[in-house]
Amino acid sequence: MPHWSVYTGTNEPHDAVAELPAPPPWRAFDGGPALSPPGDTDDEAAVSPDRVHRARTYVPTSESVQLVNAALCLRRPLLVTGPPGTGKSSLAYAVARELRLGPVLRWNITSRSTLADGLYQYDPLSRLYAARKDDGHPHAPDGVEDHLRLGPLGTALLPYDRPRALLVDEIDKSDLDLPNDLLNVMEEGQYEIPELVRAARHSPDGTAQVLADGTDTPVTVARGRVRCRAFPFVVLTSNGEREFPPAFLRRCVRLRLRRPDRTQLTDIVRAHLGEPDARVQGLIAEFLTRAGTGELATDQLLNAIYLTGVAGLEADSREKLAERLMPYLSTAADGDGF
Numbered sequence: 001m002p003h004w005s006v007y008t009g010t011n012e013p014h015d016a017v018a019e020l021p022a023p024p025p026w027r028a029f030d031g032g033p034a035l036s037p038p039g040d041t042d043d044e045a046a047v048s049p050d051r052v053h054r055a056r057t058y059v060p061t062s063e064s065v066q067l068v069n070a071a072l073c074l075r076r077p078l079l080v081t082g083p084p085g086t087g088k089s090s091l092a093y094a095v096a097r098e099l100r101l102g103p104v105l106r107w108n109i110t111s112r113s114t115l116a117d118g119l120y121q122y123d124p125l126s127r128l129y130a131a132r133k134d135d136g137h138p139h140a141p142d143g144v145e146d147h148l149r150l151g152p153l154g155t156a157l158l159p160y161d162r163p164r165a166l167l168v169d170e171i172d173k174s175d176l177d178l179p180n181d182l183l184n185v186m187e188e189g190q191y192e193i194p195e196l197v198r199a200a201r202h203s204p205d206g207t208a209q210v211l212a213d214g215t216d217t218p219v220t221v222a223r224g225r226v227r228c229r230a231f232p233f234v235v236l237t238s239n240g241e242r243e244f245p246p247a248f249l250r251r252c253v254r255l256r257l258r259r260p261d262r263t264q265l266t267d268i269v270r271a272h273l274g275e276p277d278a279r280v281q282g283l284i285a286e287f288l289t290r291a292g293t294g295e296l297a298t299d300q301l302l303n304a305i306y307l308t309g310v311a312g313l314e315a316d317s318r319e320k321l322a323e324r325l326m327p328y329l330s331t332a333a334d335g336d337g338f
Contacts, residue, residue, distance in 0.1 A: 028050055053272075054094075055094045058093065081240050086260070088237040092167040105156050105167065113174050115182060122147060144196060152168075157226055167235050172240065199224070286323075
């Protein structure tokens with residue numbers, strides 16, 4: 001039987017990695033084939049297993065279902081706020097799978113993210129180097145499109161017949177300008193690529209073949225302008241670390257996720273790991289007790305349940321390990337923050 005404790009701490013090399021248990025289903029990666037095109041998600045083997053699992057096991061609230069439908073009908077972005085671990089990003093994968101919207105386009109926001117990053121990336125230096133080749137002499141330069149790739153937002157706004165799903169994750173980490181910069185693009189459903197607009201004047205048909213986000217298959221962009229046909233299903237997530245401008249909020253459907261109660265937690269555990277037994281019910285109760293005095297995330301509970309069910313642990317060790325796997329997220333609530 002696979003045993004979890006393959007590391008002994010003795011500094012003696014040994015080959016025991018093959019004895020590791022199978023990974024949790026939400027942490028299974030296969031390095032498999034390229035993602036399938038939009039609308040062709042019947043073959044889920046083309047999508048990363050962890051994302052398929054995330055979509056299959058998501059347990060929405062009735063409010064989530066209602067507001068997702070409102071965002072879809074109104075063609076408006078869905079702004080999802082809530083504490084860490086409440087399933088904000090998983091919602092996008094669940095909707096995309098159920099409605100067959102294709103692989104989710106994901107834009108992870110940092111404090112340095114700009115609107116241009118989401119629309120496209122252009123590398124003029126690589127074009128300059130390509131023009132000189134290896135012999136150091138000038139050559140006819142490659143086309144602009146050979147050094148340009150659409151970003152997740154830029155890809156989502158391509159003229160697909162069916163909407164794409166776009167996850168803009170942790171938008172509250174952006175600088176102050178990004179939410180306002182998104183307003184016009186989201187409102188109009190279109191944008192321009194200046195480099196391709198200029199290049200179109202020297203092209204016979206004014207078109208360019210550009211790589212889209214998440215694929216090596218080029219798409220056609222006419223005269224440097226992209227305009228959506230079906231407005232994408234956009235999920236913007238926020239941990240509530242900042243306020244957004246009223247003009248931005250007015251254009252979003254807003255969903256606030258709260259920490260799950262015991263019934264919801266049991267449903268989530270059942271979806272991921274099967275029917276909870278007495279041991280698991282005890283961990284759920286402990287999680288709820290600890291969550292009442294500090295901030296915890298649902299995936300911490302799932303980690304504890306999964307790992308303490310692996311062979312090789314005594315009962316008292318299971319309890320200690322479970323406690324270590326459920327540290328408070330705020331260091332103020334827990335001395336060393338684990």
